[in-house]
Amino acid sequence: MxxxxxxxxxxxxxxxxxxxxxxxxxxxxxxxxxxxxxxxxxxxxxxxxxxxxxxxxxxxxxxxxxxxxxxxxxxxxxxxxxxxxxxxxxxxxxxxxxxxxxxxxxxxxxxxxxxxxxxxxxxxxxxxxxxxxxxxxxxxxxxxxxxxxxxxxxxxxxxxxxxxxxxxxxxxxxxxxxxxxVDQQLWAPPCSMPAAPRTDAIRCQVEERLGKERIFLYMGRVSTEKNVEALLKAWKLVNPPGCRLVIVGDGPLRTTLQNAHGNNSVIWWGYESDLETRVALMQAAEVFVLPSLVEGLSLALLEAMASGCACVATDAGADGEVLADGAGIVLSTQGVTTQLRTLLPVLRDQPVLTAELGQRARQRVMERYTxxxxxxxxxxxxxxxxxxxxxx
Missing domain, CATH: 3.40.50.2000 (Glycogen Phosphorylase B;)
Known part of the structure; x- marks a missing residue:
């Protein structure tokens, strides 16, 4: 060795x-x-x-x-x-x-x-x-x-x-x-294996804070290259009923964007240091959105895929390659707000589609990205x- x-x-x-x-x-x-x-x-x-x-x-x-x-x-x-x-x-x-x-x-x-x-x-x-x-x-x-x-x-x-x-x-x-x-046993759908008592307690705390609505999630830096503003603009235009957008992370644009796009359907979670809480957030989400202008290969995207989220990401870096051939929905880095404005109502109205995309995402990780x-x-x-x- x-x-x-x-x-x-x-x-x-x-x-x-x-x-x-x-x-x-x-x-x-x-x-x-x-x-x-x-x-x-x-x-x-x-x-x-x-x-x-x-x-x-x-x-x-x-x-x-x-x-x-x-x-x-x-x-x-x-x-x-x-x-x-x-x-x-x-x-x-x-x-x-x-x-x-x-x-x-x-x-x-x-x-x-x-x-x-x-x-x-x-x-x-x-x-x-x-x-x-x-x-x-x-x-x-x-x-x-x-x-x-x-x-x-x-x-x-x-x-x-x-x-x-x-x-x-x-x-x-x-x-x-x-x-x-990613560790496919740690990042996994919530029903895939029995949870320890502490894990169950964390899940309950997360679910209590998120409420009963369907969860759309972004996790990462709140900075220019991540293009979170495009997601927030699309969410404000669509304002999908029965859904909440959760922004997990911190960065130089957080205060500005939170002031401009704060409403009851957006939860600004902030930076989360606890690993088990991040896992619980992914497991609570139905859809994960990554609107980046540039990327390498996003670990957050792979974690979301392994957790069984329906994943939407731009084709920046290698993320489009990861989601190709039906493992998720790939956007262009140009006109992200317009694309999401069209896509968000579809994801809201088609839970069968999001469930299928989540299964395909998990399978792709198991095949290539463990x-x-x-x-x-x-x-x-x-x-x-x-x-x-x-x-x-």
Missing amino acids: AHIAWLGKKSPFCGNVTYGLSTTEALRRRGHQTSFIHFDNPGSPASSTTSLLANDPDVSLPYLVKSQVYTIPSPRAQRELRESLERLRPDLVHASLTLSPLDFRLPELCQQLGVPLVATFHPAFDAGLRNLTAGTQQLTYQLYAPALARYDRVIVFSELQADVLARLGVSEDRLAVIPNG LNRNIDALEQLYRGLLVTPVAA
Whole structure:
């Protein structure tokens, strides 16, 4: 079994955090040793359980700025990272890239240490460049491509994403398409297995707060690229009777949108840190809507699919690929409000349709997007790097 030094994020909550924590936990369950290196100022409340000691499972690096999108490390972070890797002596370094200046220094550092280096490249994209946000994300890909070409392997979530990087100069033999995966036993329809007493209690609390109406759900950041305003505008125009829209998440646009679109049929749940509560929210929802302008491969979408929700998402990133061929309803990133204005009444009036779409979504996850399949592919990639010398 391998010793993996995982460089990633533990906060603030985002898809990158979920990916890192779930993947390292799954690797540990399979017998691998993982050392989690993350940005966390020593002495801050969140760092009380971490240290730079060699026998500590976590290593903290100091930072100046940290957000859901990017991280600016402190001047001494690179030195502390090098010292940590020299002390830990891992077989392989896996960087779940945090959009940090350190991302560009890692190839040289790992080459000096003689350690294979793997990256998971998360930034959202829209290969069609159909809007300003997509153009901004494309610049991120252009900026990162020369550095990614120096990593031993770069994991992306879809063939579309791999094509974007290949066109920007990253060698195809360094790219590995390994889609996100979710725990299909955790994220499951509510009737699929018996629940523990605490889980039942959480479900009851969630259902009490949501009421008896049919639930349409959005879960994620409330930010420009997620295009939540388009969903809210469509909901206000349709105002489907007997239904409620639940917005779970936080972000820079939350206050503005809540003030502009607050009404009795919209529940602003806010950021939810408790995993079991998030699971219960997905299980309570009939329809999950993701109106993003850009995406990578949304974990929230996969979680909703695994939970048996009827899923509606734009074709940004790989989300359209995930829902293709009847696993859900795919929208264009252009004119989302207009499309939803037409679609929401159909979903309201056709519960048989939403039930069928939920079953198909669950089946698609079971076929292609389970965490076990993800870890199988990851282990195979690791074995190839640890056995075969990496090309310079």
